[in-house]
Amino acid sequence: MNRTRIAFIGGGNMAQSLIAGLIADGHEAAALTVSDPLDDKRQQLAATYGIKAAADNAAAIAEAQVVMLCVKPQSAPAVCRELAASLPHTPPLIISIMAGVTEASLCHWLGRPLALVRAMPNTPVMVQSGAIGLHANAETTPTQQNLAEEILRAGGLTRWVEREADLDAITALSGSGPAYFLLFMEALEKAGIEQGLSADTARLLSIQTALGAARMAMESDESPAQLRQRVTSPGGTTERALNAFADGGLETLVSRAVNAARQRAGELSALLGAEK
Numbered sequence: 001m002n003r004t005r006i007a008f009i010g011g012g013n014m015a016q017s018l019i020a021g022l023i024a025d026g027h028e029a030a031a032l033t034v035s036d037p038l039d040d041k042r043q044q045l046a047a048t049y050g051i052k053a054a055a056d057n058a059a060a061i062a063e064a065q066v067v068m069l070c071v072k073p074q075s076a077p078a079v080c081r082e083l084a085a086s087l088p089h090t091p092p093l094i095i096s097i098m099a100g101v102t103e104a105s106l107c108h109w110l111g112r113p114l115a116l117v118r119a120m121p122n123t124p125v126m127v128q129s130g131a132i133g134l135h136a137n138a139e140t141t142p143t144q145q146n147l148a149e150e151i152l153r154a155g156g157l158t159r160w161v162e163r164e165a166d167l168d169a170i171t172a173l174s175g176s177g178p179a180y181f182l183l184f185m186e187a188l189e190k191a192g193i194e195q196g197l198s199a200d201t202a203r204l205l206s207i208q209t210a211l212g213a214a215r216m217a218m219e220s221d222e223s224p225a226q227l228r229q230r231v232t233s234p235g236g237t238t239e240r241a242l243n244a245f246a247d248g249g250l251e252t253l254v255s256r257a258v259n260a261a262r263q264r265a266g267e268l269s270a271l272l273g274a275e276k
């Protein structure tokens with residue numbers, strides 16, 4: 001059983017999902033602590049998972065080997081400055097899941113250079129099927145990287161990047177990505193209803209088709225393009241639909257959307273970084 005002592009600062013949606021994944025993976029509940037200012041949230045987390053819950057961030061990190069920063073990016077400066085005063089001489093590994101908060105900003109607010117991993121998860125960590133980008137700063141040892149990976153893997157698939165800036169691209173691709181696929185599912189469902197299907201049938205078939213396509217792409221040795229070709233009979237129905245997507249400029253649109261998200265990630269980093 002894994003007994004690494006982890007303190008979660010902020011017990012919101014993403015933290016809860018990661019905690020649920022760790023417990024499902026066999027992590028010892030008593031080794032996990034969460035701090036959150038909301039009474040209800042603390043009680044619910046303690047009751048659901050059997051973990052410790054604290055109202056005070058400093059108390060939560062007292063024994064921690066790993067501190068997971070899971071508050072909103074806007075809360076980062078105040079929370080980090082508060083933690084800086086309580087960090088022991090040998091600090092725990094810090095893992096931040098906050099979007100757009102750079103390692104330089106975190107170290108600045110935490111008051112010194114320390115081992116730091118930035119993770120960019122996405123909401124499917126809720127069902128242990130997240131896609132999680134990771135970057136470690138120069139102070140992080142290989143052992144600490146392994147530790148971070150072990151923790152985040154409880155939420156899904158992990159992928160390390162060499163350059164911190166790539167986390168902005170990951171935010172735009174997989175961080176925001178669940179919303180893109182859900183939007184497509186919504187559109188497919190609406191189109192099905194327009195074609196006379198009942199709302200229930202259209203929703204169920206749309207979601208199952210997305211799940212089936214994703215599983216097939218994940219489990220097959222063939223590329224998504226090859227798998228798509230197998231659905232597409234020459235002169236058939238799929239070809240007509242794909243031509244309609246091409247006429248509407250789907251690829252260009254997706255590229256523009258991801259670029260817009262990436263630009264926004266950069267803007268948010270600059271805005272938060274300006275708060276010295």
Ligand SMILES: NC(=O)c1ccc[n+]([C@@H]2O[C@H](COP(=O)([O-])OP(=O)(O)OC[C@H]3O[C@@H](n4cnc5c(N)ncnc54)[C@H](O)[C@@H]3O)[C@@H](O)[C@H]2O)c1
Binds near residue numbers: 073120
């Ligand atoms: N939602 C996503 O798709 C997504 C994806 C990747 C990364 N993230 C990042 O995850 C982080 C958390 O997002 P979320 O959706 O779980 O938000 P959330 O609002 O559900 O959770 C934030 C929690 O922090 C608590 N909190 C507020 N101030 C605090 C303080 N001073 N000390 C301790 N706790 C405090 C709040 O009570 C709340 O429970 C964000 O930084 C976000 O950028 C989110």
